[in-house]
Amino acid sequence: xxxxxxxxxxxxxxxxxxxxxxxxxxxxxxxxxxxxxxxxxxxxxxxxxxxxxxxxxxxxxxxxxxxxxxxxxxxxxxxxxxxxxxxxxxxxxxxxxxxxxxxxxxxxxxxxxxxxxxxxxxxxxxxxxxxxxxxxxxxxxxxxxxxxxxxxxxxxxx
Numbered sequence: 526x527x528x529x530x531x532x533x534x535x536x537x538x539x540x541x542x543x544x545x546x547x548x549x550x551x552x553x554x555x556x557x558x559x560x561x562x563x564x565x566x567x568x569x570x571x572x573x574x575x576x577x578x579x580x581x582x583x584x585x586x587x588x589x590x591x592x593x594x595x596x597x598x599x600x601x602x603x604x605x606x607x608x609x610x611x612x613x614x615x616x617x618x619x620x621x622x623x624x625x626x627x628x629x630x631x632x633x634x635x636x637x638x639x640x641x642x643x644x645x646x647x648x649x650x651x652x653x654x655x656x657x658x659x660x661x662x663x664x665x666x667x668x669x670x671x672x673x674x675x676x677x678x679x680x681x682x683x
Contacts, residue, residue, distance in 0.1 A: 529556055532593045533564035541569065546600025547607075550576040551583075552593040561593075575607050577649040604635035613656035621660075621667035 532552075540548060548569055552561060558578070565574050582594045598605055606628040610616055646668050650657040 529561040529564040532556070533561065533568035536565075536593065536595050537568035540595060540597035541572075542597075544599045544601055545569075545572055545597050546603060547573045547575075547598040547605040548595050549598070550574070550593055550595035551579045552576060553582065553591045554578040555591050556593065573605060573607055575649065600635075604632045606632045610650075610660060613651065613654050613660050616656070616660050616663060618663045618666055621663035625664070625667040 536548070536550065548565070550565070552558075556578075561576075565576070576595075581588055581590050582592045583589075584592055584594050608624045608628050610620075610624070646664065648661065648664065650660060
C-alpha cells in the first residue's frame with residue numbers, strides 16, 4: 526500500500542509556491558484513493574486539484590508503477606476550472622452544455638490570455654466505462670458552442 530501522506534507531502538515540497546493555482550496529478554491505483562484525496566487537500570490548502578489513476582506513471586526517472594506524478598500551474602498564466610461528471614451513463618448534450626457554461630462563468634474573470642489560440646479542454650475519463658465516447662461527443666458539441674462565445678481560457682476536467 527502506497528503511503529498517501531508521504532506522497533502528498535513530497536509533491537507539495539516540490540510544487541507549492543505562492544502563485545500555485547492548480548495541481549494535476551496521476552497516481553497508481555495502488556493508493557488508497559480516499560486517503561490520497563484527503564492528503565492532497567491537506568498538502569495543498571486552497572489549491573484546486575484534479576487527479577486520475579493510471580496503469581503507469583511518467584516520472585523524472587522514466588516510466589514507473591505504484592507512484593504518483595504531478596504538475597503545478599501558476600495562477601498568473603493559467604485560468605483553470607474543474608468540473609466533475611459523476612455519472613457517465615445518460616450524460617448528454619444538456620448536461621455538457623450546463624457544465625461548460627458553468628466553467629466558463631467561473632473562469633470569466635481571470636484575465637490571463639485571450640481565448641483564441643489559448644484555450645483547450647482536457648478530460649480524464651474512465652476508459653473502461655464504455656461510456657467515454659458518448660461523454661466526449663456531448664462535451665465536444667458543448668465546447669464548440671462555448672468557443673464561439675469564449676473570451677477566457679478554461680480547461681475542463683471530467
